[in-house]
Amino acid sequence: MSITSSHPIAFSACFCIGLLFVPFSSSVTAEDQSGQWFQWRGPNRDGISQEKGLMKSWPEAGPPVSFRVKGLGKGMSSVAIADGQLLTLGNFDGKTQLICRNQANGEAIWNTPFTPAKQDPNCSPTIDLASGLVFALSNDGILVCCKLATGEKVWQKSFADDFGGKMESGWGYSESPLVDGNTLLCTPGAKDAMVVALNKMTGEPIWKGKAPEGKLRGNDGAGYSSVINSDAAGVKQYIQLVGHGVVSYAADSGELLWNYDRIANTTANIPTPIAKNNFVFCSSGYGDGGTALLEITKNGNKLEATEIYYKTSQELQNHHGGMIMIGDFVYMGQGHNNGFPACIEWKTGKNLWDKSRGAGTGSAAIVAADGNLYFRYQDSTMALIDTATNKYKLISQFKLPTHNGESWPHPVIAGGKLFVRDQDELVCFDIRSE
Numbered sequence: 001m002s003i004t005s006s007h008p009i010a011f012s013a014c015f016c017i018g019l020l021f022v023p024f025s026s027s028v029t030a031e032d033q034s035g036q037w038f039q040w041r042g043p044n045r046d047g048i049s050q051e052k053g054l055m056k057s058w059p060e061a062g063p064p065v066s067f068r069v070k071g072l073g074k075g076m077s078s079v080a081i082a083d084g085q086l087l088t089l090g091n092f093d094g095k096t097q098l099i100c101r102n103q104a105n106g107e108a109i110w111n112t113p114f115t116p117a118k119q120d121p122n123c124s125p126t127i128d129l130a131s132g133l134v135f136a137l138s139n140d141g142i143l144v145c146c147k148l149a150t151g152e153k154v155w156q157k158s159f160a161d162d163f164g165g166k167m168e169s170g171w172g173y174s175e176s177p178l179v180d181g182n183t184l185l186c187t188p189g190a191k192d193a194m195v196v197a198l199n200k201m202t203g204e205p206i207w208k209g210k211a212p213e214g215k216l217r218g219n220d221g222a223g224y225s226s227v228i229n230s231d232a233a234g235v236k237q238y239i240q241l242v243g244h245g246v247v248s249y250a251a252d253s254g255e256l257l258w259n260y261d262r263i264a265n266t267t268a269n270i271p272t273p274i275a276k277n278n279f280v281f282c283s284s285g286y287g288d289g290g291t292a293l294l295e296i297t298k299n300g301n302k303l304e305a306t307e308i309y310y311k312t313s314q315e316l317q318n319h320h321g322g323m324i325m326i327g328d329f330v331y332m333g334q335g336h337n338n339g340f341p342a343c344i345e346w347k348t349g350k351n352l353w354d355k356s357r358g359a360g361t362g363s364a365a366i367v368a369a370d371g372n373l374y375f376r377y378q379d380s381t382m383a384l385i386d387t388a389t390n391k392y393k394l395i396s397q398f399k400l401p402t403h404n405g406e407s408w409p410h411p412v413i414a415g416g417k418l419f420v421r422d423q424d425e426l427v428c429f430d431i432r433s434e
Helices: 159-163
Strands: 003-005 065-069 080-082 085-092 095-102 108-116 126-128 133-137 142-147 153-158 178-180 183-186 195-199 205-209 228-230 237-242 245-250 256-260 274-276 279-284 290-299 302-312 323-326 329-334 340-345 364-369 372-377 381-386 394-399 412-414 417-422 425-430
Touching: 080 126, 080 412, 085 133, 095 142, 108 142, 108 153, 126 178, 153 159, 178 228, 195 237, 228 274, 237 279, 245 279, 245 302, 256 290, 256 302, 274 323, 279 323, 323 364, 329 364, 364 412
Parallel strands: none
Antiparallel strands: 003 256, 065 425, 080 085, 085 095, 095 108, 126 133, 133 142, 142 153, 178 183, 183 195, 195 205, 228 237, 237 245, 245 256, 274 279, 279 290, 290 302, 323 329, 329 340, 364 372, 372 381, 381 394, 412 417, 417 425
């Protein structure tokens, strides 16, 4: 295990923010979030929708379908939504394509092919309304910036050619880029460019953050997670889960501030970490991963990550499908290739729910809205689960009308609708109470 701090922090150049996970330099209000889901895991990268007035239970056959469309191609990408436009990625006609559809009815607006499709894409696009741009990443590490209105390509970078990038294993790049003010954050996975900050308008590098060194658990290269914001210990920083575990970089300079490798596995490090105040909750699957809570503190002019607790992968792990923190509890699907519903007391790591199978089988991709959890199981079961902490309570369940592949893409809730991507198809459900 390695828990380290790194280079001294230039405190005069650092600054703090008042809200965690904010993708722009200004705070994102509930009004701004209404009907929007402009990036991976929503406006604040926490998997929580601010939608209200949603169904408290579902009919046996599920909520009414608003529309169902085909033509998205192959891929595990979820969707991003803003200003009436819905963006995703798909592999068709032999190319990875950035796809724009009408949010209200799924009708095509534009497609932009940007690289030959060696594998199907997994990235969810990131929409930046401030600049009118959208950013997306292919499975082989081609990063593209396009105009939101037309799909016209503005710039393009290659993680391999421009940064010497490397993935920890062979399933390809899967992260969704983070926009923070004028900066775009992404993870090529190179030793001298593990995480990079780019000028979002031009793609030119602002800084390159080096990989942690030494004998570490896991593998070299980028993982399958996505960068988040934090101001733990009063220092603005970017946190990411990579092949060698959790890393943190100073927002102003790209200095490696701290790293933690105990939860790193040697197969695929996937779940996006959670940052709250001075703490980071992180998890990884497979036999050699696990779950940990870290406290970030200052020691002179350095930051340190102290392990509050660690749970082995046999005790607690999120394989993939994501984790959601509401109050003092983290909700997730627990177990390798399993989505056993779990409610974790984040300060102790204690699971407050029994280890029941739940409504579906396989891993579970989750989202939260209006006081409930939405579990999308690998077998295409959709479940509505109460967030009450004292006992697991399944409210409703139904089978999705499509099952074209493993049901891994994360569901999205925006504008009173539930959006579910299933390979070539997109299904939109109306989940408004009235």
